[in-house]
Amino acid sequence: MNPFRLLGDLAHMAAKCILIWSIHWNKSAEGISFLTQAMYALVFVTRYLDIAFRFVWIYNAIVKVIYIISAFYVLGLMRWIFPRTPESRMAWQATGISLAATCLFSTVFNYQFTLTEVLWSFSIALESTCVIPQLILLRETTVPTVITSHYLLALGSYRALYILNWIWRYVFENMVDPIAVVCGIIQTALYLDFAWVYFSRQRVKLRDGLLVDSEDYERGWIIRWLSGKDSELPLEPLGRDGIPIDEEDLLEGPIALPPYVEVHTSADDSEGVE
Known part of the structure; x- marks a missing residue:
């Protein structure tokens, strides 16, 4: 395994750990999209289904198990233990469209029409759109979020390291994965917009900070495209x-x-x- 793939996996696991720690620390899951986390859980299950019948090596198996357990642990926290922000109708619609589009994509674009290969293609395509409900939630709510800059930094590092992983594989292994590259570019663009909106409008913390400025909701071109450029949300006064x-x-x-x-x-x- 090349070093960028290893570091990318570690950054991804770090992002999950930071998110779990933040939920426990704040005793809340406000501002986190349950739909986004549910789609991540589906990504890990469909991508790592092969651990039930195929063993590659111990590191590979441990990483897959950690991803699956952490994803469902976050869902359990959000569903039964800590309060969370309700999802809007637009977020549910976006999730349905993402699932339908990725199902179609995986049946058309795959390297072999078998169950594992189709599910792998499905997971790659779905992961690229998982963050969309989170973007919509960030656009529509004024509730303080437990998402931290450390979480975004870990996610950004994960994407950056995987881009370097593609370059490494092309240079040293003479290998290019078109499905992973195309979906990865889409995912990276959405992550960049997520980070830009977060850092430009994130004024609220659960324990301290200022109120959100309504003008900050206009920033982020992908979020504005998803929510509607002219659909400004009136901010209710907060007590x-x-x-x-x-x-x-x-x-x-x-x-x-x-x-x-x-x-x-x-x-x-x-x-x-x-």
Whole structure:
């Protein structure tokens, strides 16, 4: 195995560990797409189905088992233990379209029309679109997310190392995998847009930070294309603990501001919220 493939696997496993740690640390799964994590679990099951009847070497088997267990562990945390953000209708539709498209893709583009090869092609194509529900969730919600920059850094390192892996295999093994390369390019583009939107609009942390700026939701060309360029979401005013405030409550009287919002006065402006 070339070093970039090994380091890429380690970065991918690190991303899973960081996500699990973040959920436990914050005691919440808010801002994480359950549909994205469910599709990742499906990717690992269909890709690593061969561990039941084919043994390559011990490292290969251990990595496959870790991927599968960690994926279903995250789903268990989100489903039964910690609260999570509900998925929108658009996210469900995108997931259905992704599954249908990857089923069609895998039956047409594969290296051998056998169960394992078709499922492998399906997993490669599906992985390239797994992040779409997460992108939609990031676009549609103002709830603080437990996704951290360390998680994105690990995911980005995984994709970057796998690109180097393709170059290594082409140079030293004279081998090119068209299916993996095409789907990998799509996945990398979506990851880049995910990272760009996260770092440009991520102002909220579960424990501290400022409120999300509504203008930040316009950033990210793929997210705007998925959600609709003109579909600006009105941001509801937030009360204590980030809970949206009803319009009726606004009419009843003053609202207690969150502890991290400071009110100040100046000579030019008698009232202002910073």
